[in-house]
Amino acid sequence: MSGYLDAASSEPLHPVARETLRSAIEAGYADPRRLHRAARQARMQLDRARETTAEALGVRPDEVSFTGSGTEAVHRGLLGLRTARRRAGDRVVHAAVEHSGVLHAARWAGPVEDVGGDGSGRVDVEGLLHAAGRPGVAVVALQSANHEVGTRQPVAEVAARLTGVPLFTDARASMGREPLPDGWSAAAGSSHHWGGPAGVGVLLVRKGVRWTSPFPPDDRVDERTTGHEDVPAVLAAAAALQAVVAERDEVAARQRRLVDRVRAAAAALPDTEVVGDPVDRLPHLVTFSCLYVDGEALVHALDARGFAVASGSACTSSTLEPSHVLAAMGALTHGNVRVGVARDTTADEVERFVAVLPEVVAGLRAEVGL
Amino acid sequence: MSAGGAPDLELDCRGLRCPLPVVELARALPRVAVGEVLAVVATDPAARHDVPAWCRMRGQEYVGEDVAADGCPRFAVRRTT
Numbered sequence A: 001m002s003g004y005l006d007a008a009s010s011e012p013l014h015p016v017a018r019e020t021l022r023s024a025i026e027a028g029y030a031d032p033r034r035l036h037r038a039a040r041q042a043r044m045q046l047d048r049a050r051e052t053t054a055e056a057l058g059v060r061p062d063e064v065s066f067t068g069s070g071t072e073a074v075h076r077g078l079l080g081l082r083t084a085r086r087r088a089g090d091r092v093v094h095a096a097v098e099h100s101g102v103l104h105a106a107r108w109a110g111p112v113e114d115v116g117g118d119g120s121g122r123v124d125v126e127g128l129l130h131a132a133g134r135p136g137v138a139v140v141a142l143q144s145a146n147h148e149v150g151t152r153q154p155v156a157e158v159a160a161r162l163t164g165v166p167l168f169t170d171a172r173a174s175m176g177r178e179p180l181p182d183g184w185s186a187a188a189g190s191s192h193h194w195g196g197p198a199g200v201g202v203l204l205v206r207k208g209v210r211w212t213s214p215f216p217p218d219d220r221v222d223e224r225t226t227g228h229e230d231v232p233a234v235l236a237a238a239a240a241l242q243a244v245v246a247e248r249d250e251v252a253a254r255q256r257r258l259v260d261r262v263r264a265a266a267a268a269l270p271d272t273e274v275v276g277d278p279v280d281r282l283p284h285l286v287t288f289s290c291l292y293v294d295g296e297a298l299v300h301a302l303d304a305r306g307f308a309v310a311s312g313s314a315c316t317s318s319t320l321e322p323s324h325v326l327a328a329m330g331a332l333t334h335g336n337v338r339v340g341v342a343r344d345t346t347a348d349e350v351e352r353f354v355a356v357l358p359e360v361v362a363g364l365r366a367e368v369g370l
Numbered sequence B: 001m002s003a004g005g006a007p008d009l010e011l012d013c014r015g016l017r018c019p020l021p022v023v024e025l026a027r028a029l030p031r032v033a034v035g036e037v038l039a040v041v042a043t044d045p046a047a048r049h050d051v052p053a054w055c056r057m058r059g060q061e062y063v064g065e066d067v068a069a070d071g072c073p074r075f076a077v078r079r080t081t
Helices: A015-024 A038-055 A068-084 A100-109 A125-132 A155-162 A231-267 A293-303 A324-329 A347-367 B022-031 B047-058
Strands: A065-066 A091-096 A112-115 A136-141 A166-172 A185-188 A201-205 A272-275 A285-290 A335-339 B009-013 B037-040 B061-069 B074-080
Touching: A015 A231, A038 A065, A065 A068, A065 A324, A068 A091, A068 A100, A068 A136, A068 A166, A068 A201, A091 A100, A091 A125, A100 A112, A100 A166, A112 A125, A125 A136, A125 A155, A125 B037, A155 A166, A231 A272, A231 A285, A231 A324, A231 A335, A231 A347, A231 B037, A293 A335, A293 A347, A324 B047, B009 B022, B022 B047, B037 B047, B047 B061, B047 B074
Parallel strands: A091 A112, A091 A136, A136 A166, A166 A185, B009 B037
Antiparallel strands: A065 A201, A185 A201, A272 A285, A285 A335, B037 B074, B061 B074
């Protein structure tokens, strides 16, 4: 009955996360750097979370850091690679469709060059490599998959062909749901995207990669982060990640069927285009745009019928600018809806959604006389 | 309309928010003949993306962007059907 179809913005808390949080919150208060019993307990929990996360992601425990958010992991991952390369260059080369958090961090730091892609949102590999090969490039940023349209990016191919320039991968949209691609130098994830608590990010830095903190240091357990770790939340995030990885084949297969149902229903609407790669994509999200429809009105009309969805239309953004992802793809930016099915979204919920969609869209078009 | 020339019909959509410039464009299309050019003057930042997308979805020809006399962006479309 929930009608929550915005799991691509935030996944509801996984039952394992809830359970772990409840039990850990009593014990994880002490400062993990101290030497007494309570501190040792917190330190053990933090180390356990790191080991669990490393195992779930197929990386080494010393490659894992926990940050205060996914965005902070992006900042530290991207800018830490950049800072370590300051003698080689200062420019960040990135796909045009990267998350705004990556774009903001890159522009904040210095010069940038963005590289376009095709109509599905996939980056132009030759263009990216060409830009990366010019002098003065510090780091290349390429996401694992696009957060708005679901299209997977050719991270492993780009990584294999990059020579001497490190690659940062924003893996927030896919972490836990899909294996990490190969070849990144640093990567970022965000707990609330896989069903862990918000306020926990994962920063991965490959062993042997040069990384220098772009921000003031702190004297913590982990030199790549600052501040007192939220140990219970980190532990809950790690437990949820482990659970999500264990069940992902079954969950993804179910989500693909649900998303295919929404894709087909949206494609059947008049003057509507479904955007993003239809096959080589994340399992849980789909985006479409309806001509002549106000995106904000569409979100409100669906909300009034019990369905929570996101939108990349300008009228729904704080800046009143349309989604730079849709714009870079040449897709229609108004009347846009992003549906993200959650782990427990049912076929019944999706059927109810696709049943109301045509009348909602037709009603909004009738209001403008089309 | 030749490059830089006057369109056959120009719509003033200054101050209108998306999707209204594209709604006005769709409504006005029957007012020009096939082969003629219809232009939309729009201040909304989405128009730059949505006028070409509308042309693609509706099978019309996107001619390009220039500026109106007051400097506002103007997007030209040739009616093909």
